[in-house]
Amino acid sequence: MTCRPRGKVLVTGASGYIGGRLCSILASKGVRVRAAYRRPEPPEGLRALGRSGAELVRADLDTDEGAARAADGVSSVIHAAALASDWGEAEAFERANVAATRRMLDAAEAAGCDEFVFVGSMAVHGFGRHEGSTEEGPYYPLGHPYPESKLAAERLALGRDRPGFRASSLRLGYVYGPGDTTSTYRMFAAAERGAFGYLGSGLARTSVVYVDDACEALASALGNESVAGQAVGVVSSETVSWRELAAGVYEALGLPVRPRRLPLALAMPAAYVMSAAAALAGSRAGPPLTPYRVRRASVQYVFSNDKAARLLGFSPATAFKDGLAAAAAAYRSGR
Numbered sequence: 001m002t003c004r005p006r007g008k009v010l011v012t013g014a015s016g017y018i019g020g021r022l023c024s025i026l027a028s029k030g031v032r033v034r035a036a037y038r039r040p041e042p043p044e045g046l047r048a049l050g051r052s053g054a055e056l057v058r059a060d061l062d063t064d065e066g067a068a069r070a071a072d073g074v075s076s077v078i079h080a081a082a083l084a085s086d087w088g089e090a091e092a093f094e095r096a097n098v099a100a101t102r103r104m105l106d107a108a109e110a111a112g113c114d115e116f117v118f119v120g121s122m123a124v125h126g127f128g129r130h131e132g133s134t135e136e137g138p139y140y141p142l143g144h145p146y147p148e149s150k151l152a153a154e155r156l157a158l159g160r161d162r163p164g165f166r167a168s169s170l171r172l173g174y175v176y177g178p179g180d181t182t183s184t185y186r187m188f189a190a191a192e193r194g195a196f197g198y199l200g201s202g203l204a205r206t207s208v209v210y211v212d213d214a215c216e217a218l219a220s221a222l223g224n225e226s227v228a229g230q231a232v233g234v235v236s237s238e239t240v241s242w243r244e245l246a247a248g249v250y251e252a253l254g255l256p257v258r259p260r261r262l263p264l265a266l267a268m269p270a271a272y273v274m275s276a277a278a279a280l281a282g283s284r285a286g287p288p289l290t291p292y293r294v295r296r297a298s299v300q301y302v303f304s305n306d307k308a309a310r311l312l313g314f315s316p317a318t319a320f321k322d323g324l325a326a327a328a329a330a331y332r333s334g335r
Contacts, residue, residue, distance in 0.1 A: 002313070004223025006075040006114055008032040012061065012104060013081030014046055015039050017180050018119065018172075022080060022215040027054055029219065036061075036070040038081070045179075061100040067107035076222050077108045079157070080119040082150070084182070086293055087278070087286030090145040097149035098156070105160050105167075113165065117221045118157040120169040122207065122233060122303055123147035127295040134304045135171075135231050144292050154231060161229035168227040170218055173235035173303060177211035177323055178330035188331045191249045197260030199267045199297045202243030206301040207235035210318035220312040227311050235303050236316045242297050248321060252328035267294045 009026060013019035014035035020043065023035045033054040035046055042056055050056040060066035061081055071077060081104075083096035101118065108116050124147050125133060126140030142148045154169045161167035176184045190196035217234045221227050240248070246259035262270070271294045274287035308314035318326075 003219040008074045009076045010034045010074040012036045019080035025215045067103040071107040071111040076115045078117045093145040093149035098152045101153040115166040118169040120154045120171040121150045122173045124151040166228040169231045171233045173207040173209045178327045198242040198246045200264035205239045207303045210323040213316040252324040
C-alpha cells in the first residue's frame with residue numbers, strides 16, 4: 001500500500017485510539033502530520049509525536065473557528081474524530097458525528113484542501129445476516145443513533161466529492177489492538193474478573209481489523225484517485241466467532257479459558273433492564289450490556305474486503321491471535 005499526500009495531513013481525533021495511532025504511522029512514513037485534539041492537554045503519545053516534529057493543534061470541532069484552525073494550511077484531512085459508543089443521547093451523536101463532520105468539510109473546502117477521508121464504520125450496514133456483504137449491501141434498519149449518525153456523516157462527506165476535492169469513506173470493522181481502552185482493554189479487565197464471555201451459542205462470526213492494518217488502509221487512501229466518491233469496507237480477511245474471541249481473550253492473558261455464557265433468551269431482557277437502570281442513574285459510561293451489543297453478537301456480521309484490496313492494495317498483515325497477544329502485552333505493561 002502506498003501513501004501519496006501532496007502536503008501536510010490533518011488528522012482529527014488525534015487524542016483518540018485510532019487517530020493517535022494513525023498519526024504515528026503517518027509520521028513513520030515521512031508524512032507531515034498535524035494532529036488535532038480536543039482535550040485540554042494532549043496525551044503523552046501525542047506529546048512524544050510533537051517532540052518528533054508533528055504539529056499539535058488543539059481544536060474544538062463544535063465551533064467554526066476550531067475547524068478552520070485545524071484545516072488551515074493542510075492539503076489532506078483524515079477525519080477520525082467521532083463519538084463511537086453504544087450508549088448516549090441522540091443529540092450527542094448528532095453534534096459529534098454529523099455537525100462536526102459538516103463543519104470540517106466546510107473548513108477543508110474553504111482552506112483549499114485536496115481531499116477528505118472520512119473514517120466510517122461497518123455499523124452503517126445494520127444488524128442482519130451478513131455473509132461476506134459488500135459495500136452494495138445488504139443494509140438493515142439501524143435503530144440506534146450511533147450508526148444513524150455515522151451514515152448521515154458519511155453521506156455528507158461523499159456528497160462533497162468533486163474534481164479538486166476528493167472525498168471518500170473507509171468503513172472500519174471492529175477495530176482492536178494495543179491502547180484500545182474503550183473495548184479491547186475492557187474485555188481484558190472483565191476476563192481478569194472471570195466475567196467475560198459470549199451470548200447464546202457464541203458461533204455467530206464477526207469481521208475484525210487490527211488497528212495498524214486499519215491505519216495502513218487510511219494512509220493508502222491519501223492521494224488515491226480511485227477512492228474518490230467511494231465507500232470502502234476495511235476488515236481483516238480473517239473472521240472470528242464470539243466464542244473464539246472470548247477464548248482468545250483469556251488465552252492472550254495467560255488465564256484459564258473459562259468464558260461465561262449468557263443464553264440469548266436472557267440476554268436481551270437483561271440488557272433492557274440494565275439500560276433502564278443506567279438511564280435512571282444518569283450513567284455516562286452506560287451499563288455492562290446493552291440491546292445494541294446483544295443484537296450485534298447474535299447475528300452473522302461478516303464483510304468482504306475485496307474493494308479495499310482492489311482500490312487501496314489492502315492486505316491485512318496481522319492475524320487475530322497475534323493482534324490480541326500484542327494488545328494483551330500492552331495492557332499488562334500499562335500502555
